[in-house]
Amino acid sequence: MRRVLLTASVAMLVTACSPAPAPAPTPPAAKPAPVTTPAAEAPAPVEAETAAPIVETWELPGDLNPLTTQAQLEARFGKTNLREETFNGAEGMGTYPVLVAFPDDPAKRLELMLDADNKDAPIQELRVTNAESLWHDATGLRPGMSLAELVALNGAPVSFYGLAWDYGGTVQDWHGGKLANAVGNPLFRRVTLTARTGADDNALPQGDATFRSDDPKWASAGKDMVVGELGISWPHDGED
Template identity: 40%
Template sequence: MTLPGGLCLAALATGTALAAPARPVSAGLPPFDCAGPFARDASEAALATRFGAGNVVFRTVPGPEGTRFKATVLFPRDAARRVEIVWKDEKRRQRPTHVSVAAQSGWKTADGLGIGSSLAAVEAANGAPFTMAGFGWDYGGTVTDWNGGRLARPGCRLLLRLEPTPGTPADDVDGDRDFRSDAPAMRAAQPVIYEMMLVFE
């Protein structure tokens, strides 16, 4: 599946999640953004200088559909601060292709979105409904089009993936097809963010 920015994965006003509260921001973390430590000119060396060499490792990490790839992992032993960075220049480990956080991450976007933030919070940050893939497969819940909203940023895309709240009806929004976020069946599934990525074009 080709996502916004041309990335084929092998490899937001503040809101409260409907099923589980958004994770608190870990102390001292900058915004999860295309500027700052994860800017287009970022490098592993710069991350080591900013966050400490002992908090930066280069290793093989798992991807979707059984794939594996090399990435720099920031804070590998701290789920709240862990970040994975895949590089355009893998030899020099500089210029990110994509940067991702998931699971128990405490990172937040400049708009306050993070793991556990609700569909309503994402729509509020975007200022409009958006389009997303159906659930129940490896790329399920991926935002595929911001539909001209505020989160549609050229050059570096914020890519979010959401999953339905357990126990909600989601069968009508399953599968490899697109749905609008304001569709009644999608709202009934009460999706929340489970992964965030910065994708560089």
């Protein structure tokens, strides 16, 4: 019995003198997750500005003149929009070359008269002939206007050749109106009248004679005759 107690005492003494077990290491605190700031959106790429298209005013002669070159015409209208055609002259005077801009578009078609003997010579005349044409001169004169509208724009009666021959309908006298070709004016305006589509030709003046727009005998002419052709040219040396 005494031996047992001694053994127990020794065991207790050994236990008391033994160092206490080291505490388990504390795991390191978890690092906070990094706060991510959303990247700023890159600005949308700015498209390169394109040159504004040339706005066509359709006013004649505009920047066209007798010295306008083929290269300048191609730059303005586009080479594919130019075509050479051949027209018949009046009263059997043969043919002559015409350079046509927008030949297949009635609204844009513009005919540039060239010299029959020298296509490289200056432009002789600018001409438009379609009632749908966008082209006009500085006064607003354009194909498709009625004779009554033409007289109102002129501010005076006009005299013209009768219809149905080579020079039929050509205005001969503006009677001092606003559209008269004044001496010294660098431009010459040529206007040819024609019968409105569907009009009764027999009710309109015809033949190689001159008629006035204010002649009461031709009461229907004001509405049944229209501008069929407008030509703009530059007087040659010695001409007014």
